[in-house]
Amino acid sequence: MNVNKAIDLLKQEGYKFTDKREELIRIFAKQKRYMTAKEVLDFMKDAFPSLSFDTIYRNLSLFSELGIIEETELNGERRYRFQCSGADEHHHHVICLSCGKTKHLEACPLEKMVEPSDDFVITGHKFEIYGYCKTCEI
Structure with a gap:
C-alpha cells in the first residue's frame, strides 16, 4: 500500500476524501510501524485541534475494512499500521x-x-x- 493507492481506494469505494483522511494516510505511510489511536491523534492535533477520538476510531475502522491499514493487539490495546506492500503475499x-x-x-x-x-x-x-x-x- 502507498498513499496514492490508499487515496484511490477510498475514492473507488465512494468515500469522501478529506484533508484529515489524507493526513491520516500520510502518517501511516511515514511511520511504518504499529501505532495506537492516541499516537495518531497526537500526530494530528496541531493541524486539526478539534479532532476527536471518535473521528480517529471511525477512520481507523474504515481504513481497516478497506485494507488500507492492518490491526493487531499489543498489551491489551489495538494498534494500527499501514497495510504491508506485499499484503497479497503470505507473511x-x-x-x-x-x-x-x-x-x-x-x-x-x-x-x-x-x-x-x-x-x-x-x-x-x-x-x-x-x-x-x-x-x-x-
Whole structure:
C-alpha cells in the first residue's frame, strides 16, 4: 500500500476524501510501524485541534475494512499500521513492543505445525512474534 493507492481506494469505494483522511494516510505511510489511536491523534492535533477520538476510531475502522491499514493487539490495546506492500503475499511479523516497528517473516510456522485435515478447513491465521528491536533493546 502507498498513499496514492490508499487515496484511490477510498475514492473507488465512494468515500469522501478529506484533508484529515489524507493526513491520516500520510502518517501511516511515514511511520511504518504499529501505532495506537492516541499516537495518531497526537500526530494530528496541531493541524486539526478539534479532532476527536471518535473521528480517529471511525477512520481507523474504515481504513481497516478497506485494507488500507492492518490491526493487531499489543498489551491489551489495538494498534494500527499501514497495510504491508506485499499484503497479497503470505507473511507474518516480528513486532517491537516498545516502538511498534515491524519486520516481515517470510516463513510460515503454521505450515510445519499443522497437517492437512479432512474434518477442518483453515481459512486464515495470524502469527506474530513480539520482542524489542535493536534501537529499543533493554
